[in-house]
Amino acid sequence: MATQSSTEAAVRPVNRRPRPMPWPLNIYQTAVGKKWVMAITGLMEIGFLVMHMLGNLKIYLGASALNHYAEGLREFGDPFAPREAVLWILRIGLLVAVVLHVHAAFSLWRMNRRTHPESYRSKRDYIAANWASRTMRWTGPIVLLFIFYHLSDLTFGGQNPSFQNGEVYHNVVASFSRPSVAAFYVIANLALGVHLFHGAWSMFQSMGINSPQYNSLRRVFAVLLTIAIIGPNISFPIAVQLGIVG
Amino acid sequence: MNLTLKVWRQAGPTAPGQFETYEARDISEDMSFLEVLDVVNEDLNDRGIEPIAFEHDCREGICGSCGVMINGQAHGPGFRTATCQLHMRLFKDGDSITVEPWRAASFPLxxxxxxxxxxxDRIIESGGFISVNTGSAVEANMIPIPKVVSDAAMDAAECIGCGACVASCPNGAASLFTAAKMQHLNLLPQGQAERWQRTQSMVETMEDFFGSCTSHGECQFACPKGISIxxxxxxxxxxxKSMSKNRKLGGQGLTT
Structure with missing residues (x-):
């Protein structure tokens, strides 16, 4: 056997260790800490998705119910806080959560590319890794791009054919009447569902919430949560297209 | 039975590599996968071809040296077996089997x-020592440990360090290895004194070399010891917890 040069196959650190920041910022400097942040911010995003979906169900009660709900969001906290104050606090909190979630995802993706630069030459036979877990890096950006479009469509109105401030029901019907837009909303929500299916399970692992007594329920929770959020969400564009709403 | 083996051949760390196809004839279904490689190597030796280099030692699934990727699965299709325990009865006559080394940036070929x-080894080193008295072993029941705790610690301590978790992970993460090595001490009373120092330094050293866990769960099925995620x-x-404990304890003399 030929002697191999030990320097050529030497093991050197692949990732650079940053200079430690003061606690608790140093937690975010490690991948395990970043996963904690992804789990907590993901939980905040799930909280938003549930409230958003529940509020939007008012569309089935008619225009005045939905518009009244939308106005209620702005008046939330009255008379203790100025109009829209609580709404903006929630919006800023959600924005911070999304920015941290995306930043952590991006830096972990880069780390994993450094540590796993070579893929197998032969075909992998995955046993446990499912389609959802392996497409998180694609469903995430799809959902992010969708959020930009969604805000432009129904919050700022730039992408909406006839945007009227405060007339939520009218704006939604005007937007979803376009078949291509309705289809896009459905597809983006399915991508979000795939993302949720893995994320809502994975967050328990990231936060160390693990007990043999209820571990099997974590997957059940993820499936039920995904169906509960995505089902109603995709029903809205379909209902407008079928003429049930509008 | 007769098999066709597609084996990754690479003369050295920086040399170009490619798959070579070899015929393995008259293979008994009672053979282990390593014995098939032995048969192929004897034939290659007779023909004046450099034999296939593969790592092996105990051949009974406890040393952790024989891991290879077989048909896209770490340690092949066997359930909770290392490559040396993989019986050829799991394959059929005429099968084509692809054999590839582990691939990860910190596992250079x-x-x-x-x-x-x-x-x-760098991760294990960073874990440091545990404080126990030297001399003859203490009476086994001097330290009371609940049965469930000792069982859980034993499950984690089963890790043989073969690297299948890293090899099977789409991110090249060593979370299963590090967590197993850490937890078999963290769970036990003997491991408590240095628990938080060990936890922080092992995680940080792991992240010098390996990727991050995204909960694919692939590693626990690749693990020949069936260590759970x-x-x-x-x-x-x-x-x-360690980040907050080490801050309060001044890091227990932790130097990173």
Whole structure:
């Protein structure tokens, strides 16, 4: 056997260790800490998705119910806080959560590319890794791009054919009447569902919430949560297209 | 039975590599996969071809040196077996089997199917010592340990450091290895004195070399010892605690 040069196959650190920041910022400097942040911010995003979906169900009660709900969001906290104050606090909190979630995802993706630069030459036979877990890096950006479009469509109105401030029901019907837009909303929500299916399970692992007594329920929770959020969400564009709403 | 083997051949760390096809004839179904490689190597030797280099030692699934990727699965299709325990009865006559080395940035290839797994040693080193009295072993029941705890610690301690978790992970993460090595001490009373120091330094050293866990769960099925990803959750929990404990304790003399 030929002697191999030990320097050529030497093991050197692949990732650079940053200079430690003061606690608790140093937690975010490690991948395990970043996963904690992804789990907590993901939980905040799930909280938003549930409230958003529940509020939007008012569309089935008619225009005045939905518009009244939308106005209620702005008046939330009255008379203790100025109009829209609580709404903006929630919006800023959600924005911070999304920015941290995306930043952590991006830096972990880069780390994993450094540590796993070579893929197998032969075909992998995955046993446990499912389609959802392996497409998180694609469903995430799809959902992010969708959020930009969604805000432009129904919050700022730039992408909406006839945007009227405060007339939520009218704006939604005007937007979803376009078949291509309705289809896009459905597809983006399915991508979000795939993302949720893995994320809502994975967050328990990231936060160390693990007990043999209820571990099997974590997957059940993820499936039920995904169906509960995505089902109603995709029903809205379909209902407008079928003429049930509008 | 007769088999066709597609084996990764690479003369050295920087040499170009490619799959070579070899015929393995008259293979008994009672053979282990390593014995098939032995048969092929004897034939190659007779023909004046350099034999396939592969790592092996105990051949009974406890040394952790024989891991290779077989048909896209770490240690092949056997359930909770290392490559040396993989019986050929799991294959059929005429099967084509692809054999590839572990691939990860911190597992540089030495030759053919052999990779350098010493990044694992760096993680173990960073874990440091546990404080026990030297001399003869203490009476076994002097330290009361609940049965469930000793069972859980034993499950984690089963890790043989073969690297299948890293090899099977789409991210090249060593979370299962590190968590198993950490938790078998963190769970026991003997491991408590240095628990938080060990947790922080092992996680940080792991991240010098390996990727991050995204909970694919692939590693627990690749593991020849069937170590569950539960230990990764315990590691994540202990890591967050360690950051706050080490801050309060002045790091227990922790130098990073």
């Amino acid at each position: 030495i030759r053919d199917l052999v990779v350098n797994r010493s990044a694992f 539960d230990v990764i959750a315990y590691m994540n929990r202990d890591y967050l």
